[in-house]
Structure formats: C-alpha cells, structure tokens
Amino acid sequence: MSEQIMNEKSSLGAAVLSCRDLGKRYEQGPESVSVLSGLQLELYPGQRVAIVGSSGSGKSTLLNLLGGLDTPSEGSVWLAGEELSALSEKERGLLRNRALGFVYQFHHLLAEFTALENVCMPLLISKTPIPEARARATELLQRVGLGHRLAHKPAELSGGERQRVAIARALANRPALVLLDEPTGNLDHHTAQGIQDLMLELSTSLRTAFLVVTHDPQLAAQMDHILRLEDGRLVAS
Template sequence: MSKAPALKLQGICKSFHQGHKALHVLKGIDLEVKQGELVALIGASGSGKSTLLQVAGLLDRPTSGTIAIAGAEVHDLKDEARSDIRRNRLGFVYQFHHLLPDFTALENVELALRISGVSSVDATAQAKAVLEEIGLAERLNHTPSELSGGEQQRVAIARAIVTNPSLLLADEPTGNLDEETAARVFKLLVSMVRDRGLAAVIATHDASLAAQMDRQLHLSAGVLHES
C-alpha cells in the first residue's frame, strides 16, 4: 500500500477583510507533497507564499478547504491538537531566525525537544549532535549576538529538524543573507532534509536555489501553477 502524502491541500482559500472589502489571497489551492519530496514555492513578494505556508503549517486557518498531514485531516482540529502536531510533526524555518537572544545555540535547539517532552539529558545530547552535524561544534555556547548571520540561520535549521518532523516548511530561509552565504546555507538545508527523508516546502524567490528541489511551483494571483 502506498504511503499517504506528507501534505495534501485541497481547495484552500484564504481571504482577509479590509473594511467592507474582501482580499482573496489564496484561491482554491490544491497541493500534494509526497513523503521525502522537496518542493520549491516561487512567487513575487505579496503573492501569498507566506500565507500558504502558515495555513499548511496550522499557524492560520483557511477560509475554506481541507488539510491533511500524513493522511490525517487536521484543518478542523482544535487549537491544542494543532499545537501538538506543530510541535511533533512539523518543522519551521523563517527568513529571520527568531532565536531566543539570551539562550545559547545549544539551548535554543534543546528547547524544541524539551517542549516536545524529551528529557533534559536526551535533549542536550540530540541538540549537540545536530549542531555538530551542521558545523557548529565550536559555537554551542555562543548566543545569537555572538554568531554570524549564516551561523544563526544554521542554528534555526538545527532547531527545525532536531525533532525529526515529517514535514519541513521554510519561508525564504536564506532571504536575509548575502548571496554567497545564502547558497551555502541553502545547500546545507537541502542536504540535511534529504539525508533524513523529510518532505519539505521551501519558499524562495531565487530560481537557482529552487532548481535544487524536486519540483517548482509558482504562486501568482492566489493560484498555484507547476513551473
């Protein structure tokens, strides 16, 4: 029997109201991402990429449509159940790292595991192993202000994958970095996702980065097209 898709969106619409007017950002989005598949989401600024990722990641609710993660429909779940899925089955990387400024790199990554119920000893060991894998063995006890932009984003990647999610969602994960650093960080992200067999949807405006993915989808005027 074939495995259920890591992510399946059907008829996803999302509208926002501005006074008496409705702004239709997503217009009937259908998307299926297979387990282990890497999908690039391309679109101009303001095209709705972030909104689509927020809906897919259960950070926002669609106006209409259905969402299934690993075969389980999740769009109608209550807030506590949605939070549980985000903690244990989803990983997120954003353009800005959103690291806790007073925590070290190790502590920032540990925290993701502790929130998921992992013991302190195991969380430390697992976080350290991922940070070493990502090339930050010498930076474990540095706070974000003591790290370069590329190092900060690598910590954010480690935090996203340390819980072994089934699906990674990344919103312009290298958009705040210079071109050379962005290329290195993106290559590392793709490598670590592939090594773990994760599915991923990664929004980027960079065609050369998108070309490293299995598929490229273009979001324009609220409609999703295969590139």
C-alpha cells in the same frame, strides 16, 4: 506541476502534507478579497518543493495555512494524516511541535540562550528528557557544522551560523516537513550557497520534506519541483 508531485505518491509513500481546494479570503468592509482559491498540493517524504511568486501573491498566507497558524476559508489542510481545522488550538500546537519545523528569513533564536539551548527547546516542549534532548541537539549542531559553537549565544554567531542553528532547531523533533520562508534572503551569496547545500543534504539523508518559499532563483532551481503562486493558485513554473 502539483499534479506531477501527487503522481509520485506510489514510490514515496503516504503524503506528509496535503491540501485540497484550499481557499482564503478576507473581508474588507463590504468587499470580500480572495487571496487563495481552489489550491491543490501534496508533498511526500524527502521531497523538496519551491514556491515562487511576486510580492503580495499570497505566499505568506499559504505558509500560515499549511503550518496551521491560520484557518482556511474553504478547503482543508492535512499534516501527518490529521486535518488541521478539525483540531483544537492546543492539538494543532502539539502536532506542529511533533511533525513540523519552521525556518524563517530572520532566525528568531532566543537571544539569552546558547545554540545548544535553542535547539533543545522544541524537544523540551515535547517533554523529551533533558539528557536525551541535549544529546540530540548536540548531534544536530554537529551535523550542521556547529559542534564547536554549542555554548555560543546568537549575538556571538555569524548570520550563516545563526541560520544553521535555526535549521537544526527545525529538525530537532525529526519532523515530517519543514517550512522555510526565504531562508537565505538575509545572507550573502557565499553563505546562502552553504545553507542551500546543507538543506539539500539533510532532506536527502533524513527523508524530511522541505517546502521553501523564496525569491532566490538559484535556491528554487535546486528543489525537485518549482511551483508559482499566481491568481491564488499554484501552477508549474
């Protein structure tokens, strides 16, 4: 299936994410434990890909590598045309802020700030002027159905609303790619379905690539492609 994804590049343009021969191993005393090996993947604008696999298969390790939060033992990861391992830590941080969004199972919103302020954070970090940041954050929150909750803090929002704020925050800088780690894993079925529908609509309208790690077969089935992480490699599911 990863080969199928790569074959779509002629119609979708340049890859927003590419990794070739990606590997990760950890040293445990005298032994070397391989988690990922020879992994290949490319994502293109607007693509939606789900990665599934058993607990301990390396999904979190893979996300950390793709997001530049960890360094590979071999191979390379390219994000928005730049090789992550060739950048300094500061440069990787700037690239993540510009080209990448993250959504986790737990929203990780800042409790002391309102929904509007939380969504403004990535914009302010990238030195967007405050009026523009507030306008763009307001537009995104309206787009995810929370225009009436701008001044509410996370404790005043439901679980689904907090996750919608997290999605708006991930999209604040109009990234090429959003990485999602079990984005509906902490929600009830009805709320999870609403989040799924929202993600699909936004990826289509914004042409943002979405890479979702999930145990939810219903969410995975709504993606363009499903890949399974087995024995350190991605295979068709």
